[in-house]
Amino acid sequence: MLKIIDAKVIVTCPGRNFVTLKITTEDGITGVGDATLNGRELSVVSFLRDHMVPSLIGRDAHQIEDIWQFFYRGSYWRGGPVAMTALAAVDMALWDIKGKVAGLPVYQLLGGACRTGVTVYGHANGETIEDTIAEAVKYKAMGYKAIRLQTGVPGLPSTYGVSKDKMFYEPADGSLPTENVWSTPAYLKHTPKLFEKAREVLGWDVHLLHDVHHRLTPIEAARLGKDLEPYRLFWMEDATPAENQSSFRIIRQHTTTPLAIGEIFNSIWDCKQLIEEQLIDYIRATAVHAGGITHLKKLASFADLHHVRTGCHGATDLSPVCMGAALHFDLSIPNFGVQEYMRHTPETDAVFPHAYTFSDGMLHPGEAPGLGVDIDEALAAKYPYKRAYLPVARRLDGSMHDW
Ligand code: CS2
Ligand code: MG
Numbered sequence: 001m002l003k004i005i006d007a008k009v010i011v012t013c014p015g016r017n018f019v020t021l022k023i024t025t026e027d028g029i030t031g032v033g034d035a036t037l038n039g040r041e042l043s044v045v046s047f048l049r050d051h052m053v054p055s056l057i058g059r060d061a062h063q064i065e066d067i068w069q070f071f072y073r074g075s076y077w078r079g080g081p082v083a084m085t086a087l088a089a090v091d092m093a094l095w096d097i098k099g100k101v102a103g104l105p106v107y108q109l110l111g112g113a114c115r116t117g118v119t120v121y122g123h124a125n126g127e128t129i130e131d132t133i134a135e136a137v138k139y140k141a142m143g144y145k146a147i148r149l150q151t152g153v154p155g156l157p158s159t160y161g162v163s164k165d166k167m168f169y170e171p172a173d174g175s176l177p178t179e180n181v182w183s184t185p186a187y188l189k190h191t192p193k194l195f196e197k198a199r200e201v202l203g204w205d206v207h208l209l210h211d212v213h214h215r216l217t218p219i220e221a222a223r224l225g226k227d228l229e230p231y232r233l234f235w236m237e238d239a240t241p242a243e244n245q246s247s248f249r250i251i252r253q254h255t256t257t258p259l260a261i262g263e264i265f266n267s268i269w270d271c272k273q274l275i276e277e278q279l280i281d282y283i284r285a286t287a288v289h290a291g292g293i294t295h296l297k298k299l300a301s302f303a304d305l306h307h308v309r310t311g312c313h314g315a316t317d318l319s320p321v322c323m324g325a326a327l328h329f330d331l332s333i334p335n336f337g338v339q340e341y342m343r344h345t346p347e348t349d350a351v352f353p354h355a356y357t358f359s360d361g362m363l364h365p366g367e368a369p370g371l372g373v374d375i376d377e378a379l380a381a382k383y384p385y386k387r388a389y390l391p392v393a394r395r396l397d398g399s400m401h402d403w
Pocket of ligand 1: 038171211213263313314315316317340390
């Protein structure tokens with residue numbers, strides 16, 4: 001028995017908001033878990049402080065599976081982004097503690113390394129096709145083997161995914177939601193040109209990816225997938241919203257462009273049909289929003305049976321604690337595909353000292369016991385919470401468009 005005696009929720013904003021759960025055991029061993037839910041940070045803080053922490057205190061930190069089952073199966077109000085993010089934080093912190101007790105990095109506890117490192121993709125974006133490709137050239141020079149390309153759409157004043165600050169792109173950009181303008185015809189016309197030019201300049205020995213951010217209907221996504229086929233994308237991401245999972249049948253019937261989705265999924269139930277019917281190629285669910293390492297491991301095993309590989313979400317709004325957890329997971333599973341890697345700012349890296357390192361297009365979680373990521377609480381306290389929202393999109397006629 002390794003009794004949990006404290007669980008503290010820490011909020012910090014070193015450039016953007018992060019929520020971290022720090023669990024302490026009676027032996028003085030601590031573990032950290034990411035609890036950041038972009039634009040909804042304080043809801044998770046309350047969920048943890050007001051509802052979960054009181055029944056976490058006194059439990060055995062070693063019983064990771066039982067604690068997971070207690071909070072998921074034992075709960076009347078099951079699932080949803082807030083509860084699953086809070087549960088993920090508890091789960092990650094417990095894996096961190098178990099690793100520290102064992103004196104082993106978490107990937108060893110998950111079965112050991114299946115590969116030498118975790119191939120990551122970086123984000124190249126720009127207002128014009130030329131700007132985007134110039135950014136991609138820089139990523140290639142840094143050693144990246146896979147690059148996501150996003151570009152502004154002519155005629156639209158701003159496009160989500162195209163940032164001013166290139167390396168440290170921040171999705172939550174306003175103290176109230178910014179309103180972007182969207183035009184599907186303009187986007188569908190422009191995007192294939194980006195990839196045509198990209199292959200000309202970057203060649204064929206680099207993986208190219210693209211994120212649609214759920215902006216298309218299934219038949220529009222089918223059209224885009226077909227138009228992108230000559231450029232052999234690694235994946236087309238979030239082509240259409242997926243509450244109705246059978247929508248992906250329509251896209252799948254029409255195109256061989258590989259499909260990825262799942263950064264907003266919270267459990268296996270959000271993608272059971274997508275995986276079972278082999279409607280996607282990559283599942284992007286990640287530790288912090290899908291119940292932690294414990295649940296993600298099960299999801300990945302299920303995906304493996306259906307030839308679906310992983311591509312964990314790794315934007316800047318997932319803290320370095322989540323990145324650490326993702327890397328131990330990625331290293332240890334057979335059906336890893338790729339890991340997203342948007343670099344954090346130096347301020348964020350200073351608040352979260354970490355053992356993971358980048359070299360030759362790959363990240364490695366390092367050999368520190370546990371997750372290998374910590375939080376500098378004194379430094380974190382210097383950056384108080386600042387309200388920030390993700391933008392929304394309206395069509396040219398003013399009506400709301402899908403996120
Ligand atoms: C994006 C993110 O990384 C991605 O693929 O979709 O920018 C995402 O929109 C943000 O993480 C939202 O929190
Ligand atoms: Mg995305």
